[in-house]
Each structure stands twice: as structure tokens, then as C-alpha cells.
Amino acid sequence: MIKTLAVHIKGFIRESLLTPLFMVLEVVMETIIPLLMATMIDDGINKGNMQHIIITGLWMLLCALIALFAGFMGGVYGAKASAGFAKNLRLAMFENIQSFSFANIDKYSTAGLVTHMTTDVTNIQNSYQMLLRICFRAPVNLIAAMTMAMLINAKLASVYLIAVIFLAAVMAFITIRTYKYFSKVFERYDDLNASVQENVSSIRVVKAFVREKHEVGKFNKAANNLYRLFVKAENLMVAVSPLMMLTVYGSIIAISWFGALMIVGSELTTGELTTMLTYCMQILMSLMMLAFIVVMLTMSLASAKRIAGVLNEKSTLSNPENPDYTVPDGSIDFENVSFSYSEKSERPILSNINLHIKSGETIGIVGGTGSSKTSLVNLIGRLYDVNEGSVKVGGKDVRSYDLETLRDEVAVVLQKNVLFSGTILDNLRWGNENATEEECINACKLACADDFIEAFPDGYNTRIEQGGTNVSGGQKQRLCIARALLKKPKILILDDSTSAVDTATDARIRKAFDEEIPDTTKLIITQRISGVANADRIVVMENGKISAVGNHDELMKTCPAYSETYIEQTVGSGDFDKKGGN
């Protein structure tokens, strides 16, 4: 996992190496300063040697300047290295996600991916910066201060050694314990927030059933549980600071006592004693720092894992080695096709499908929810790969085509369709980057979208908000159809794409298709049988199998499921609601 991430430091290796180097330099300087202080007291002040004081003072200033420079550079490079690392990670993730197949996309939730690319990367950026700037600093600080203390007086320095070992053991114990508690705390904390979220979005249900008190009771219980866990975890944590104080104070007292003995015995000078006391804080602070880093790094491990997960996700579809770059025509053949989304699922989503569609045919596909209509058409543009059998477009297996070529020729208007923020023209040009305005208008006329677009004050330059929230469902669907038409595909698939369009407009769109793009193979999935009654052929699906194929009249006679639904719908079911959509 670390290797997966570390690769992306690329481009910022120099900064990543220089940062700790400068930090070490800063630490060395900061360690030397108290040392100079000692000679200043002993050889300067004690002996009344003003010249020595000034010279040592100047040396100290030089050290401070070097430390300042080093700290400055360390800060600059550290910021650059970590920001760069984060940049590379985001880009790599985004790039990899672009290569995801539908199966890969299904695996991740949108919210999850957004979090991985934002919060998780920011966590890593912060941790990496800390790693570069403090992680080297703290141990070097510790070792340098220890060494210096040893050099001054090894016997006295052993007091620190004992203190360090004691503190390290205690900190390790507390950290491990609290980490365990805190991961539990955060889980509960997320649960609590999830329940707030739930209440916010379901407020109508809560109010309609008069369950405010019930919800408050539930929430109070959860909040109390969280409180208890938090208190338990933090009570352990807060022991760190007084323990640290005790250790520092204990060391000071021990050093003072033994130091006094030594000074009296002439083994130590007063200057050296002062210096020893200065190192006391330095040693123990760096130990605290080290513990802090360890904790932070462990916490960002989870983020690192999630990022590595996205980066290591391999696309389940790949281009063939010698891909075909031309699709001869719009014929489609399913030969003994079986398909399921996961290899583990018991019942295949599609089983033993055989279907041959001629180029230019209009095919209606009907069937209940869960009868795998969408799954069937998704195989044509190779959005998923079959498990058995083969799907052919233009007489050739879809797996032999270059993916881009194939998808340019197979336009799908997805059931869950999306418009992007930008003008209507921008959105339309997703279908064809170089489409002229005229071509765009033409496509919109075909999709019966021109009328309402022209009615907008800004016409084709109207801005679509993110998620297309400022157009109605029916308008959105027609824009999506127009966008697909601009591709001038050989095969056009409409997956329940006119469900929010009223029936009259729906009929007009279909009529336009028949007249304007007769050579395009058209597959239309719909809940409304009337919408496909005049298709060349209609495929009736049931439980992942084709239960009947034929034209309307044939099916009315031979297929009871079809005829029953048709009668049901025409006699008793229409769409009032979505009339017009504007």
C-alpha cells in the first residue's frame, strides 16, 4: 500500500529529500545553541570575560540565523512536497477512475469517491508534511539532545535515559489503549451524524407520524452513549499531560540534586548544570512529538488504505490488442449470452439470450422491473462483458473493437442520465465536440427539445446547473436524447428515456426518428407499451430471459403477458402527471 502511494511522490522527490535535511540542520543548530550558552556562562560570565561573551553571542546568532534559514527552507519545501504529493495523488485517482468500467463504477459510491479524493487526500497531505518536517526532526532532536547531555556528563544524562524509557513506555500504553477507544468513538460519532442526516431528509415522515419525541429519545440515547465513550477515551488521554509534567519535574529534581552533589565534588560546572536543565525540556518534548506523529500517522493509515484501494482498482474491461477501428453497420447479434454482475451471484442476470437485430430496425424492449432489460442493452456498447456467449455488432464481437470506436457508434441514453454544469450547447457538444450550432439545433428538433429551449431567455446558451436541477425531468430527458443524437451513431439505445415526457411528445420523437434517421438501429426500453407498439419488433423480457419476440399484432395474440399489460395500460393507465414537462 505504501509503495502504491509512494510512487506518486514523483516530481517532488527533491523537495521531499531536502525538507528533512533542512529540518535536521535546524535541529542541530538548536542543539548547539544551549551548548554555546554553557561556555558563555562558564568561560565568559564566570570569568568576567566580556570578549568571550560577545564572540559566543555572535556564534549563537549565526546558529540562530542558520536555523532560521533551515527552518524557512524546510517549511517551503515541506509545503511544496506535500501539496505536490496530494496533487499527484488526486490526479492519479481521477485518471484511474476515468479508466473504470461500469462494473468498477458500480463498486464505489459517488460520495465515497468524492471523500477519497478530497478528505482522504487532504489527510495524507497533512500527514506527509508532518512526516517530512517533524518525523525527522523529533528523533534527531531527541538523539542530538541526548548525545549532548551525554557529552556534558554521562552520569547525569542517565537520568534522562530513565525518564525517556519511562515516558515512552507509558505513552505507548496509553496511545494503544486510546486508539482502540477512539476508533470506536468515531464509529459512533459517524452513526450519530448519520442519524441526524436521516432526520433532516426524512423530516416530513417524522412529522407526519408525529414521531418528534420518539426521535429525540433515540437521539438522546445515542448522544449519551457517545458521551460515555468519549469520556472513557479522553480520561485515558488526559493522563498524558500530567505524566509528562511529573517526568519533567522528576528529572529536574534529580538533575538538581545530583548536579549539586557533582558541582560540590567539582565534577560539574554551574554552566553545565544549566545546559543540562535546558536539554530536559528538549528531550521530553521531542518524545511527545514523536508519540503525536505516531498517532497521526496511524490515523491517516485508514485514508491511505482507501486511496490505495482506488489506485489499485484495475479496470475490468480492456482494449483488445489489435483493435478494430471500424464498425461496418448497426446490426446486433446476441449469441447464447449469459451474464451476471458478480461471479458469486447464484442466478444469472441474463441467461441464454439469442437475438438478432438487423441494421436499421426499431426494437422495443418491454418487461417488468428487474427483468434485466437494461442489462441486455448495456452489453451492446460493451459497458459490461458477457460471462458466456458473445455479443456482436456489425457482425464482429464487441470485444474485438477499440472501445472508443464502439462507443462512438453505440449511443446510449442511460436511465439515470446526467447533465453537466455548463450551457445547453456545452452539454450537447458532449455528443460531438465539433458540432456546429446548427447541428445542435437540428438534434434538438429531432428530440422535440427545440421548443422549450427557445422559450428560455438565453436559448441555447442557458446555463444548466450542476445535476441539471433547473430543467424538469422531461426536458432533461429530451436534452439527453439530443446529446446522443449528435454522435450520429449507428445504434441508438433509449433506456426508459422518455418516461417523464408526455405521450404525445414521445410519439413525435419516435416519428422523427423513423423519418430522419431511418438507417440507425434503434432500441427502445419502455414501461409504456403504447410507446413501442409500432416498432418493427418487440422483445418481451421476463426474469433475465426473452419470453417473446414479435410485432405488436403477433404479441397481442401469442403473448398473454404482453397483451394483458397493454390492455391494462391503455384502458387504465396513463401519465397525467408529467404532461409536457414545462
Place this chain on the structure above:
Amino acid sequence: MAGHPGGSRRHNMQPRPKVKNPGKTFKRLIGLITRRYKVQFILVFVCIIISVLSSVQGTLFIKNLIDDYIVPMKSQPTPDFTPLLLAILRVAVFYLMGALANYAQSRIMVYVTQGTMRDLRCDLFQHMESLPVKYFDTHPHGDIMSVYTNDVDTLRQMISQGMPQIFNSAITIVSVLISMFAISVPLTLVTLAMVFAVMMISKSLMAKSSKYFLAQQTDLGKQNGYIEEMMKGQKVVKVFNHEKKSLEEFKELNDTLFHSSYNANMFANILMPINAQMGNLSYVLCAIVGGALATAASGFFGITLGSLVSFLSFNKSFSQPINQVSQQINSIVMALAGAERIFEMLDEPGEEDNGYVTLVNAKEVDGKLTETEERTGVWAWKHVHQATGDVDYIRLQGALVMDDVDFGYTAEKTVLHNVSIYAEPGQKIAFVGSTGAGKTTITNLINRFYDIQDGKIRYDGININKIKKSDLRRSLGIVLQETNLFSDTIMENIRYGRLDATDEEVIAAAKLANADSFIRQLPDGYNTVIKADGGNLSQGQRQMLAIARAAVADPPALILDEATSSIDTRTERMVQDSMDKLMKNRTTFVIAHRLSTVKNSDCIIVLEQGRIIERGTHDQLLEQKGKYYQLYTGNAS
């Protein structure tokens, strides 16, 4: 470790926000904490004073150690260690007290902080539940959530760390300052001059840094938005071979973010070494000046070797709390901004309810309705007349009358005009019309999610404004367009309709909604836990659960808002039949876009742009050959 990994993110990146009224907010915040934790709060301050004093005492001891004990001892032929031993024992006691006080303070603070957070969360939640639906319709849900997560979190950091630390630092600064002045006035002035310089430099760096943090925040927001949009539309990206283009756009945003993030962090990073080295500079300056004074004339300005040493140690411990205060002030400003948002939500007026007519169980004795405790299946409105105190019981039947109702979500735009509807008990009233015609709005008015501006709505002859909101809503079952389920078991989700329903009653309701069979097919049956996003159930299944939930409530009147929109025709037929059972003998308002749901209604109301344009039975409306006829025949074509 103390910060939540997600929550602290904002803390790191947020530039200093504007606080509208810091004084008032701070006072209210302190009031909130001291409301329950007054004694603890005072104790904490006492503890802080003890621990600061003990640490000052320790620093003073170092001065005494050399001057008063070691130096005299050195000159003694047989050194007497007893005074030193006693001094060390005394300081050890002080130290121990300091550490204990520190521990006590931290422990108490844990209770105060966590307790306050819990109370605040509970207060927020309780208040939120009382807010009118309008609040949720007009505030982005993300903003509401952010109050619970980010704002409460920054507040936690401020209470648990910021406030004690500032207090601690303030005491340290004052006591160290006094000690320094006591040792040497000129050296103290040197130190203060350096501190002033540090503060000036910090201030200008912080201003720069905060500018870039702001830019980083904006860039991050932009990139977030882009990522979100692209991730949502990833399948469309694939279908249109748009990968390269979106990658290019992303790269651009990514580079911008890199620059602002680099600059923001850089300025924040160099602040630390600059402060540290300025501290060292101050140290050196004091050493040279002090050294010169100490050697040139012993006792001049009262400087001795020992006092110089301890002064230098004060000098070092002086810059630290000042840095801390400047850091903490930033976090306090941030927390106050959060607190302001929290208080804003708490101050939001709750749902008004002046109703006094309540819904009670009733039974009929000698042709007269009387109130009873048991569940009789007979309900009555208990109308206590305001003026006389007389009590009337009116049998709940479900007659609903809307009389010339006007309504708009905002004062400027009226969305319903002169709407009048008469529903007899047990009737089924259907609303049809295009999106935005005002169908859902009407149902919003019946259960008083919103209050009408003009006209009257009467329920069994009582103005619904007189009915207590909770009782009004209890009498109306509702199945909404968006089937919101809760992350709990299926059993509990259905039971939500009536909390005291037995398992058998729940299962009976599920059977009525034709949900029983698919529930039993789930691995854990009725104990299957519904995920927050409902990912493990289809939309149709979720709708059936919502119908079951309404069924278990067994309300006298029903509102079905597009209850079957996501169910396919065949399943709908199954649900339809159960819904018919559910609707029997209940006044029902149905919003649907499928004719099958609407056709057998007692009255169909056709709405257009907030006005009723046609009404009547299916056959009557067909005869009228108006809008309904058009829609109907349009379908059949």
C-alpha cells in the same frame, strides 16, 4: 489525537471567518457551559492557577539552586546538604501539586466539554425536530449537517483546549512578566521589544497565509464540485468517450489547487521557525546585555550570575505562551463563528401550534360519545371551548373541506389560487395535473406542514388551525413521493407507523401492502437492517414498506403522494389491490400519474398552475371533453 479526522480538516484550512457579534456569542457560550458546570468551571480555573504557580515556583527554584545553595556550598569546607534537601523536598511537593492539579483540570474538562457537547447536540436535535418543514425546505441539508459536525467540533476544541490554554497562557505570561521585572527591568524591556517584533511579523505572515488559505478553500470547493459532478456522471462520461476531456479539465483545477495549497501551507510553515528563531535572538540579546551587566559591575541593576540564568529561562518560557495565545485566538474566533451558526439554528422559531382540539379514543355510551383510555377504534375530537370551558366530543369521520384557499411558499408568489375541495368521509379524492401544478402543495396544507394565507380548511367541521398539530397529523396517514426509511430493521421501520404495534400487526400490515413475500426472501427477513441509502432494496420495495408503515398506523384519513410511481405495472396491480383495502372507509387523497390509481376516485380534481380547472368523476370528466379528456385520449393514442 483529540480531533476527529474529518472534523478537524476544516479547522486546518479555514481562514479566519467573520463573527458578527463576538461579545454576545461568547457570553452566551459561557452561559451555556456554566449552566450545568458552574462548580466544575471554577474548579478548573483554580487548578490552572495551581499548576501555573507550581511551574513558576520551579523556575524560581533553579535560580535559587545555583545562587543560594550550590554557590555557597561550594565555598564551604564541609558542605551541608540539609538546606538543599529541604528546598528540593519543598519544590517536589509543589511540583506534585502542580501535576495533580493539571490532571484534575484535564479530567474535569473532559466532563465539562463532553457534557456540554452532548447537551448541545441534544438541544440542537430537539429543537430541530420542532422546526417547521419550511426550514428544511429552505436550508440546504448540507448546511444543517455542518452545524452538527463542523461547528460542534470546533466548539469542542475551543472548550477543551482553547479556553484552558488561553487562561493558562495568560496566567503564565503575567506571572513570568512579574518575575522578569523583579529580576531585571532592562532585560525585561529587551524581551518585550522582541516579543513585539515577533507579533508584528506573525501578524503580517498570518494575513498572507490567510489570504492563501481562503484561495485554497475556494479552489478546493471548485475541485470538490467538479469531482462530485464527474463521479455522478461517470457512466455518461464513459458512454460519450469523454474521459480525456474531463481529465484535462481536472488537471487544470488540480494545478490551481496545488498552487494555493502550497502557498497557504508555506506561510503557515515558516511562521514556526521565524517565531522560534526570534525567540533565540531574544535569548542571545538578553545573554549579551545581561552578561555585560553582570560582568561589568556585579550587582548593577541587580543582575547576578544566578539571576541571569533564571532570567534566561524565563525569557524562553515567555515566548511560548505568547505564540500559544496567538494560535488559540485564531481557533477561538473560528469556534465563535461556529457557535454563532449553532445559536442561529437554536434561535430559529419552532413550529407554531395554537391548537387546542385533541384527538382521543372514544366509545359510544347511550348514543353519546365519551372519552376512554383504551383503543376502541372509534376516535373523537375533544373540543374544549375556550370561552366557556365546555367540552364537546365530535366523532372523527374524515370530512375535509377546503374553502377558497390561497397559498404561496413565499409571500411574493402565490402557488394556489381559490382552491375549494369537499371530501365526504370515506371518499377518495384524486389530484392530477402536471409537475408544479400544486398537487403536493395541497397535501402539505392539509397536515399543516405549511399554513394557509387565506381561506379555511375544516376537518369534521373544525378549523384545522384549532386542532393540535400532533393530533391532526396522527389522524392522517401519509405515504410520500420520497420513501424515507430509517436505518433500522424492516420490522422497526414498519412499526414506525404505530410504536405499540405487535410483531403480528406489523406482519399483517406488510401482507396488506404485499411486502411480506419479498421481506421473507431477504436473508434476515423482518430483521434485515435497512441501509441508510436503502441500497439493499429497490425503490418499489421501499415504497411497499412505506405503504405498510401507513397501514400499521391505521389512520382515519390517508394521503398518498405518488405512492406507486416507482412500481412497475404488474407489481402495481398487486399493490393497488392492497391499497384499495387500505383506503376502504377512509377519506383518501391520492396524487398519482397513473390512471389506474385515479380512475375509481369519487372525485378527480384537475389542477393547472395552482388552480382547479376541472372536477368530477372519471366518467363525468370524460364527458366534459376538457383537459382530463385530452390527457386521457392522449394516452390512448
